[in-house]
Amino acid sequence: MTTCSMLPARHTARLARLLPAILMAATLATGPAWAQPTDDETQPQSSSMAEEAQPRASAQTSSAEATGGDSTSGGEQGAASDSGPKATETVVEVPSVIQGSPEPIEPPPTRELHVVLDWYPSPQHAALLIAKAHGELKRRGVSLTITTPADPSVPAKLVAAGRADLAVGREPQLHMLIDKGLPLVRVATLIDTPLSSLIVREDSDITDITDLAGKTLGYAFQDSINPVLATMLNHHGMTLNDVTLEKVEFAMVRALAEKRVDALIGAPRNVIPALLGQEGVPTRRFLPEEQGLPLHDGLILIANRDHLSAKRDDIDHLLAGLEEATNWMINYPDEAWDLLIDQEPSLDSDANRQAWEASLRRMAPSPAALNVNRYATFETFLNKKAFIDDSTPVKRIAVDPSSS
Structure with a gap:
């Protein structure tokens, strides 16, 4: 420069040494505000501030690793971030604990069982009525529907036609209908003496x-x-x-x-x-x-033999419920009577109370249990007396589903 050339040599050398510092000072004086260091940045951090800075440094390091950046120097990371306006990051908070009530647990699917009585409801049907009232069948996933027929001769025929799952009937009736070709089978006994x-x-x-x-x-x-x-x-x-x-x-x-x-x-x-x-x-x-008729079951449950395998589990649940209900009735006859008339108010009479006592002592304590010899003897009798044309094996007349 001309000015420098006019100065003495010693002054020119001194000015050359000071020129970089002068230029740096001018740059700092005229730079943008965001480029100026803050007081916090120029002061040593206190111990609490240092502790707060550690999570931030860790977060910066993780961010650098995720983006492929160099995370070896916290100062370099800070310098890079200070080279321009700071970007605002949107942080989505993910709760660590689910808030609110849990979803309700779905109950097991309910299967329907339709039973047609042989008569209007009476004390002899108590095992069915009380098993339903106790709620044990619902806990097993079985919904029991009990209906009364318009004609007492049709329940077993409805089962044979697939229009009902079970019918209340009598052992002599079962033998006669099977001989006529109806696909029926005994699966339980409600009353095990003649009625x-x-x-x-x-x-x-x-x-x-x-x-x-x-x-x-x-x-x-x-x-x-x-x-x-x-x-x-x-x-x-x-x-x-x-x-x-x-x-x-x-x-x-x-x-x-x-x-x-x-x-x-x-x-x-x-x-x-x-x-x-x-x-x-x-x-x-x-x-x-x-008067000459062999002993037989007085009241039974009849199923469709062709549909038995599809309904076996539901029938097993029903039989378990019937056994529990019968045992409870025998142990607590007065409470059982109260529950019975609560379910069927039409039964609340002195006559039905008398019939209740006569029925209770005839209840089969184990409804599924099968007396094979009894059914074989009755079938032989009917065939010998020509009430039926052919003799059918017991296994096609009556079964104990729980033992199959």
């Missing part, structure tokens, strides 16, 4: 089976005629031609009370006498097992 009876008014002149000659007998079930009545008459040298038959269905009590019939055949011995007594009509009875 059917022949009932007459106490003021009647019928004191012996032979006195039935020329009389009118009311009935509800076809199997009450063959094999029950036919066997009783044959036992005394008579036939069905010696009597007149009238189908009265559910009106048994009224038919005998009003003397529209002289006797009732197939009347449940544990229920009908009590109901007639309530109407002021005392009765006498004749028992089929004392």
Whole structure:
């Protein structure tokens, strides 16, 4: 420079040494505000500030590693970030604990079981009614629907047609229907002693089976005629031609009370006498097992043999519930009666209370259990007496699902 050349040599050398410092000072004085160091940056950090800086340094290091940057020097990282305006990062917070109530646990899927009674609800159906009321079946995932038939002769036929899962029936009925080709099978026993009876008014002149000659007998079930009545008459040298038959269905009590019939055949011995007594009509009875008919199960559950495998699990649950209900009824008869009339208020009468006591002592304690010899003996009897055309193996007549 011209000015420098005009100065003495010693001054020129000194100015050359000071020039870089002068230029640096000018740059710092005129630079942007964001480039100026803050007081915090020029002061040593306190111990607390240093502790706070450590997480930030770790975060910066992680960020540098994630982006492939050099994280070896915290100062270099800071210098790089200070080279321009600071960017604002959006941080999404992820909760470590789920807030709010948990999702409800879905109950197991419910399967429907439809049972058709053989009669209007009565104390002899208590095992089914109380098993449903206890709620044990629902806990097992089974919803039990119980219906009353319009005609007492149709329940088993509904099961054979696939329109119901189970029907309440009688062992003699089962043998006869299987012989006709219906795909039916016994899966449980509710009452394991005969229930059917022949009932007459106490003021009647019928004191012996032979006195039935020329009389009118009311009935509800076809199997009450063959094999029950036919066997009783044959036992005394008579036939069905010696009597007149009238189908009265559910009106048994009224038919005998009003003397529209002289006797009732197939009347449940544990229920009908009590109901007639309530109407002021005392009765006498004749028992089929004392008139030539083999012992048999009085009340059973009938399933469709072709559909049994698909329903086996649900039927197993039902049988477990029936066994628990029966055991509870035997142990607590008064509480069981209260629950029964709570479920079926129409049963709350002195006559049904009397029928309840007569029914309870006949309940099968283990509904699934099968008396193979009993079914074999009855089938042989029917075949020998020509009530059925062919003899069917017991395994196609009755099963214990729990042992299969």
